[in-house]
Amino acid sequence: MPSVRDLRRKIKSVKSTQKICKAMKAVATAKMAKSQEQVLAARPYARQLHEVLGRVAGGARNVKNPLLAVRDPKKVCYVVITADRGLCGGFNSNILRLTTKETAKWPEVALVPVGRKARNFFRFRAWKTDNEYIGLGENVKPEQANEITNFVIKKYVDEEYDAVYLIYSKFKSVMVQIPTVVKLLPVEPPQAEEGAEEAKAEAKSKAAYLFEPSAEDVLEFLLPKYVQNSVFQGLIESKASEHSARMMAMDNATKSAGELIDRVTLQMNRLRQENITKELLDIVGGAAALE
Amino acid sequence: MAEKTQMLSIVTPQRVVYGDEVRFVSARGVDGDLGVLPEHTPLITGLKPGVVRIQKDGKWTSYAVAGGFLEVRDSRVVILANAAESPDLIDVKRAEAAKQRAEERLASKAADIDLMRAKAALMRALARLDVAQSK
Numbered sequence: 300m301p302s303v304r305d306l307r308r309k310i311k312s313v314k315s316t317q318k319i320c321k322a323m324k325a326v327a328t329a330k331m332a333k334s335q336e337q338v339l340a341a342r343p344y345a346r347q348l349h350e351v352l353g354r355v356a357g358g359a360r361n362v363k364n365p366l367l368a369v370r371d372p373k374k375v376c377y378v379v380i381t382a383d384r385g386l387c388g389g390f391n392s393n394i395l396r397l398t399t400k401e402t403a404k405w406p407e408v409a410l411v412p413v414g415r416k417a418r419n420f421f422r423f424r425a426w427k428t429d430n431e432y433i434g435l436g437e438n439v440k441p442e443q444a445n446e447i448t449n450f451v452i453k454k455y456v457d458e459e460y461d462a463v464y465l466i467y468s469k470f471k472s473v474m475v476q477i478p479t480v481v482k483l484l485p486v487e488p489p490q491a492e493e494g495a496e497e498a499k500a501e502a503k504s505k506a507a508y509l510f511e512p513s514a515e516d517v518l519e520f521l522l523p524k525y526v527q528n529s530v531f532q533g534l535i536e537s538k539a540s541e542h543s544a545r546m547m548a549m550d551n552a553t554k555s556a557g558e559l560i561d562r563v564t565l566q567m568n569r570l571r572q573e574n575i576t577k578e579l580l581d582i583v584g585g586a587a588a589l590e
Numbered sequence: 591m592a593e594k595t596q597m598l599s600i601v602t603p604q605r606v607v608y609g610d611e612v613r614f615v616s617a618r619g620v621d622g623d624l625g626v627l628p629e630h631t632p633l634i635t636g637l638k639p640g641v642v643r644i645q646k647d648g649k650w651t652s653y654a655v656a657g658g659f660l661e662v663r664d665s666r667v668v669i670l671a672n673a674a675e676s677p678d679l680i681d682v683k684r685a686e687a688a689k690q691r692a693e694e695r696l697a698s699k700a701a702d703i704d705l706m707r708a709k710a711a712l713m714r715a716l717a718r719l720d721v722a723q724s725k
Contacts, residue, residue, distance in 0.1 A: 337604075340604060340606070341605075343601050343606050344602060344670060345603075347601055347668055348670055351659065351661050354634075355634055441672070507632070508633065508634055509632060510633075510634055511619055511620065511634070511636075520636045
């Protein structure tokens with residue numbers, strides 16, 4: 300049975316935890332606003348690039364490029380993006396659960412963790428990783444995405460990997476983040492979704508594109524760019540998701556700490572009253588015995 | 591007289607830098623400079639780091655663009671650039687320092703330098719300075 304003092308101590312400790320959670324929530328909220336802005340600002344570029352690639356690939360169907368080469372997937376690489384830190388609800392575990400599920404599909408898998416949580420997860424399981432990118436910091440730069448991209452592209456061109464996938468958390472809204480798998484390599488030019496409409500428009504304007512210097516060269520330039528941008532997009536979406544997830548988690552933690560404090564306070568007050576009643580009874584009993 | 595115009599947008603991974611109806615755009619393509627007037631034939635080309643010049647209502651503006659692509663389609667010009675800056679955003683001191691660094695690196699001819707990268711850096715710096723002066 301806890302004493303009044305025990306309960307008071309407990310309230311104090313929960314209160315200080317609550318304060319920390321509150322502060323973390325405030326920080327996450329500020330960071331989220333920033334990273335969310337970044338994601339939204341980056342989407343037009345990604346969309347344009349996607350469209351251009353679709354049109355170029357449509358106009359240059361027979362072009363050969365090492366990044367388009369489809370091979371029988373023997374060894375498949377997964378680039379897994381998580382946060383560097385925890386305390387963000389199910390954010391990291393959702394990604395890692397999806398990774399576990401995805402990697403089980405292939406006989407041989409290569410892993411490239413981005414973010415400390417992914418690295419530690421693989422290390423703990425003694426899964427071999429080919430490379431790792433830790434501590435990318437708060438402001439993700441395109442150069443960081445390029446570094447990752449160049450690594451996987453090289454491995455792909457050397458035929459060490461037969462396919463490369465990216466796993467990240469897509470930022471849908473503050474409440475919803477979706478763990479997502481996208482294929483990075485071989486590049487699958489986007490055409491299915493806009494194929495019919497585009498083809499019609501194309502036929503109408505009879506607009507065969509002029510490529511300078513040539514379709515091959517443009518593709519050679521465009522494809523790495525496209526992959527880089529996919530990785531970059533993944534990184535910033537993941538960042539925004541992380542902060543929203545953390546904000547939600549900390550908000551919940553602050554709330555449940557409040558509830559806990561209320562409950563324990565009630566318990567403490569009851570106990571205190573009970574003790575006073577007991578003492579009173581003692582005194583009254585003692586006085587009665589004296590008479 | 592209403593001139594024919596075309597929609598130009600300059601987009602970078604960070605943000606949309608420019609989006610407006612313009613008369614004329616010139617840029618430095620991989621095969622040389624090119625100019626685009628409205629109703630240009632559809633075109634896709636790579637861009638070298640350089641200056642993009644825009645004419646709108648008889649006035650000229652310049653942007654320093656650090657490589658990318660240019661696409662023309664249905665009188666819409668889209669420049670997808672790695673980075674793009676308007677004259678008032680350019681840090682002249684930084685650009686000058688970058689220019690010097692790149693020149694030194696090229697002049698040193700050491701074996702360990704990445705010639706392509708140094709050249710690209712020099713071109714970026716020159717483009718920035720050029721744009722900054724045009725203000």
